Amino acid sequence: MHLLLSKLNKSWYVTFFIGACVVVWMTAKLHTDSQIVPLSPLIETSIDCSTQSKNNKRSFVIYSGGETSSLLLNEIACADPIINRQYGEVSSYWGVSDVNTIRMLGNGKADLALVKENIMSALKAEDTHGYKKVAYYPNYKTYLISLYEKPVLTKEYFLDKTIGLVDYPTSRSGHIVPKKLFTELGLTLSRMNIVYASSHNELREMLTAGKVDIISSYWQSEDQEKLSRNYITSIADSVSGTSWYLRLAKQNEDLLCASQRFLKDFASQQESSYYQKLTLVKSNCSSAEKNEGEL
Numbered sequence: 001m002h003l004l005l006s007k008l009n010k011s012w013y014v015t016f017f018i019g020a021c022v023v024v025w026m027t028a029k030l031h032t033d034s035q036i037v038p039l040s041p042l043i044e045t046s047i048d049c050s051t052q053s054k055n056n057k058r059s060f061v062i063y064s065g066g067e068t069s070s071l072l073l074n075e076i077a078c079a080d081p082i083i084n085r086q087y088g089e090v091s092s093y094w095g096v097s098d099v100n101t102i103r104m105l106g107n108g109k110a111d112l113a114l115v116k117e118n119i120m121s122a123l124k125a126e127d128t129h130g131y132k133k134v135a136y137y138p139n140y141k142t143y144l145i146s147l148y149e150k151p152v153l154t155k156e157y158f159l160d161k162t163i164g165l166v167d168y169p170t171s172r173s174g175h176i177v178p179k180k181l182f183t184e185l186g187l188t189l190s191r192m193n194i195v196y197a198s199s200h201n202e203l204r205e206m207l208t209a210g211k212v213d214i215i216s217s218y219w220q221s222e223d224q225e226k227l228s229r230n231y232i233t234s235i236a237d238s239v240s241g242t243s244w245y246l247r248l249a250k251q252n253e254d255l256l257c258a259s260q261r262f263l264k265d266f267a268s269q270q271e272s273s274y275y276q277k278l279t280l281v282k283s284n285c286s287s288a289e290k291n292e293g294e295l
Contacts, residue, residue: 047071049078049090056088063110065096066199069275073266077112082258097168105131111247112259117240119170130249134256135263135280137241140218142173143232147207151214151233155185158192164203164212167196174200177236178216221273244278257285 048059060083064070074092077083083090093104101119104110108129117133125131144151151157166174174197182189195212197203203215208226218239219232246259260280267278 047074049074051078051084051088051090053084053086053088056086058087058089060087060090060112061104061110062090062092062112063094063096063100063104064092064114065094066201067094069266069270070094072269073262076262076266076269080258080262082254083262086252086255098170101170105129105245108247113245113247114242115245116170116172116242120243120245125245129247131245132248132256133243133281134246134260134283135278136243137275138277138279139238139240140173140274141234142177142216142236142239143219143234144178144214144216145207145219145223145227146214146231147210147227148231150231153181153185153233153235155187158182158185158187158214161213162193162195162211164195164197164206164215166200166203167198172239173218173236174203174216177239181235218274222271253284256283260285 060077062070062073062077064073070092074090077092078090093100093110096114101113101115102123105113105115105120105125106123108125113131120126120131144153163178165178169175179189182192195206197206197215200217203212203217204223204226206212207215216235219229244259244263246256248256260283263278264280267276270276
């Protein structure tokens with residue numbers, strides 16, 4: 001009799017526990033189902049531009065850095081006759097970061113992308129998705145730039161300084177090179193006062209506003225309007241520039257030529273002298289355009 005009561009008692013506890021779990025689950029479900037909020041996109045997108053091919057569902061996707069330049073390139077590409085012939089819309093994405101780059105190129109989502117060669121090689125996107133380099137920017141030097149004094153490359157100099165860097169780890173001039181320097185000088189990065197910016201332009205704004213003492217970046221001719229060449233110190237002689245890659249899964253000579261054409265137009269409208277120096281990779285586009293329409 002005692003054994004029977006013990007079993008019943010244990011059975012009652014188990015039943016109660018299971019019932020309580022069910023009640024909690026149902027209560028949580030009722031309270032959360034109506035409150036589910038969709039996650040925001042990982043990458044911000046510009047306003048999509050529709051071409052004249054209204055019934056064409058294909059989208060030409062561009063991935064680059066900076067909202068202003070992305071919107072400009074979107075407008076230029078959308079007006080191109082070849083893009084209008086082959087696509088129904090042009091979508092531009094910005095917000096360059098490692099995660100975003102992997103998402104856009106590792107999956108072959110972008111048709112045209114501004115990327116560093118080492119990233120493209122690491123992703124093996126050229127072999128996997130047929131990306132081809134169509135244009136590139138020149139190599140450049142990396143500098144520590146200050147507003148009132150020439151930076152000195154000693155450990156003691158940086159101890160009480162606020163340093164401005166860009167917040168994406170693949171940037172050589174704004175992230176990799178300066179951090180390598182600080183480590184070689186014996187500084188502990190976690191103890192340094194480092195402030196991160198989303199772009200090199202924002203770095204310059206932070207410096208001129210007095211929010212940081214020094215930034216790590218490249219030097220461009222227009223910097224002389226607000227900064228002095230006497231207050232820059234070189235920390236790397238040659239950093240490879242970024243390149244434009246076009247996804248060409250098939251032989252699409254028209255698209256290649258169109259991309260180089262509107263990228264050249266895009267470069268001519270840049271305010272930065274550095275981004276005006278775009279070099280097109282050698283192709284057959286000159287002869288193709290010359291013979292267009294001939295049989």
